[in-house]
Amino acid sequence: IWEVSEELLYDLSAALIYTELLDTFQDGDLRKAYGVVAAVPRERLQKEVTKFKRFFPKFRGFGIDAFAATTAVVANELADSKVIAVLDIGARWSKLVIVSNGKIMGEREIGFGTIQINEEMHSVFGIEMAETEILKRKIHIVSNNGENEFVCLVKDKETCVEAVKFILEQLIQELRLSLQFFAAQLRQDINKVYLTGGGALMKGIELYFAEKLALPVEIANPFQKILLNDELFEKDEIQLKATQFATAVGLAMSALGKSCKGNFDPFELLVEKKKEEQKEWITLRISSLSALMIVLGMLLFLDWRLQYLKLxxxxxxxxxxxxxxxxxxxxxxxxxxxxxxxxxxxxxxxxxxQPHWSALLDEISQCIPFGVWLTKIKVNPASQSDGENIEYLESPSSSAFVLEMQGKALFAYQLRRFYGQMQKSKFCTNVVLKKMVLGQEKQRSVLNFHIVSTINKNAESKRQLDLDR
Missing domain, CATH: 1.20.5 (Single alpha-helices involved in coiled-coils or other helix-helix interfaces)
Structure with a gap:
């Protein structure tokens, strides 16, 4: 619980925490365990429950959206006993859940969704966001003699396809890193990927993901084992948009007791909260008595100390x-x-x-985007730098300086943006990304990087002259 408190954005005492022990394993002489932890602010949960019960007297409960979508996949017997991944592609975020034998083994949010495709089309074609959604629906992927091709029913086909590919490639890159991370953690291979959410409505998207990931990919249908009332629902229309209902179907199944292990019932947590409040009240009384005893003890100690000082x-x-x-x-x-x-x-x-290096630091700070931070900056004359760094640069001047930067980034696309800004800087030339690896232990989802470049002598002289003026 202490490790969980380090990751929370709010105080641990204000949170309701649910833990699910998944399995144990032997690590040398130690017997270790791993599981899933879910946390939610107490006040927010109570507020939402009160709001829903006001309008829906028969309100049954709610849970974690990514877990609910996974429940719809597992409960419909779409997944076998192997290790699978469920990717719920949303608007702003995509949520990845790893499942093994019906148990949730891990979850991660990826900062890419379908809205990025709309924004890319908006910037390329200069059309309204509503029109970009219509344009996006005209793109689909087909298999032609074993090769996947993008089909776009618009005039500027190539530009439109490139805009879609640009976003999908970033999503697939983050997904690939996440799958590699979870596979290493579980010491098992991911056997299959299921796609849900509104982003899975693009025709043939599973073919593109399967090609890039080299894994079987399938569009999940949460209604596969569910009977629909013909009088209340249009079956054909619902089946066309089935992936959008994965979270809703999974939540309904959770209320019926068919949830995927790892989900939780908020009402059970509220009952737990009342029990915890009673324990806190008892603890407070005991603490008060303990404090009183401590005060009396301190008074006796001070009286003895006074006599001692007099002697x-x-x-x-x-x-x-x-x-x-x-x-x-x-x-x-x-x-x-x-x-x-x-x-x-x-x-x-x-x-x-000295304005010389202040100007350089100011230039670097303007290039750093959100999600990237530097942990180390080092500047040396090129003649004094070690050969390990010089060999990455193209003919550094003997009078130039070598700039080394080490830092961390949340996502790969943010690091690429920072790398591109540094290449455009008038201060730096021969910018080289020397190293980019995943972090260790608690920072496995963070990229560590090392960038080396030479400082343009002409640019620094011009900036020095401007500052002197």
Whole structure:
């Protein structure tokens, strides 16, 4: 629970936490376990439950959206006992859930969705967002002699297809990294991928994902094992948009007790909350009594201490005389320390007033996008840099400087944006991405990178002249 509290954006005492033990495994001499943890703010959950019960007296419950969509896949017997991945492609976010033997083994949110395709078309064609949705529906993927082709029923076909491919490639790249991470964690291969959500409505999208991931990919139909009332529903229309109902169908199945393990019932959590409040009240009473006992103990200790000080008054007087004798020495040391501190501040102020490197740092800060941060910046003359860094650069000038930057990024596309901005900078030339790897332990979903470049002597001289003016 302590490790979970480090990841929460709110205080642990204000959260309701659900844990599901999935399995145990042997790690050397230690027996370890892994599971799924879900957390929600208490106040928010109570507010939502009260709101829904006001309008829906027979309200049964709600759960985690990604888990609900997974429940629809597993409960319809679409998945066998192997390890599968369920990708719910939404508007802004896509949610990935890993399932093994009906148990949820892991979940991750990927910052790509179908709205990015609309925004890309909007920027390319300059049309309204509503029109981009219509245009997006005219794109589908077909298999022609074993090769997948994009079919677009518009005039500017190539531009439209490139806009779609650009976003899908980024989503697939993040998905591939996530699947590799979970496969390494579970020590098992991912056997199949199921697609749900509105993003799965693009015709033939499963063919494109299967080609890029080298895995079987299938469009999940949450209504496969469900009988629909002909008088209330248009079956054909619902089947066309079946993937959009995966979360709703899974939530309904959760209320019927057919949820995928890892989902939770909020009402059980509310009952738990009442029990926890009772425990907190009892704990508060015990704490109050304990505090009172501590105060009484402190009073007794202070009384004993006072008597002790009176008995040793003569000893304290002797210490006071020694202190007065050494006071002059201490004052001299303080005076010398003040002189050293003044010199240090003067040197520091002069160093900070140098506009040369301030301009470089200002240029770098303007290139850093959201989601990227630097952990180390190092600048050395090219003649003094080690050969390991120089070999990545193309003929560095002997009078140039070598800039090294190390940092972290949440997503690959944010790192690419930062790398592109640095290449356009007038200060830097020969920009090279020396290293890009996934983080370790708690930072496995973060990319570590190392960028090396030379500083353009002409650009830095021009900027220095402008700052001097």
């Amino acid at each position: 040793h008054n003569s000893v304290l007087g002797h210490y006071l005389e020694n202190f007065q004798q050494k006071q002059n020495k201490v004052e001299k040391i303080i005076f010398q320390t003040g002189n050293i501190n003044s010199k240090f501040r003067a040197i520091l102020k002069a160093k900070q007033q």
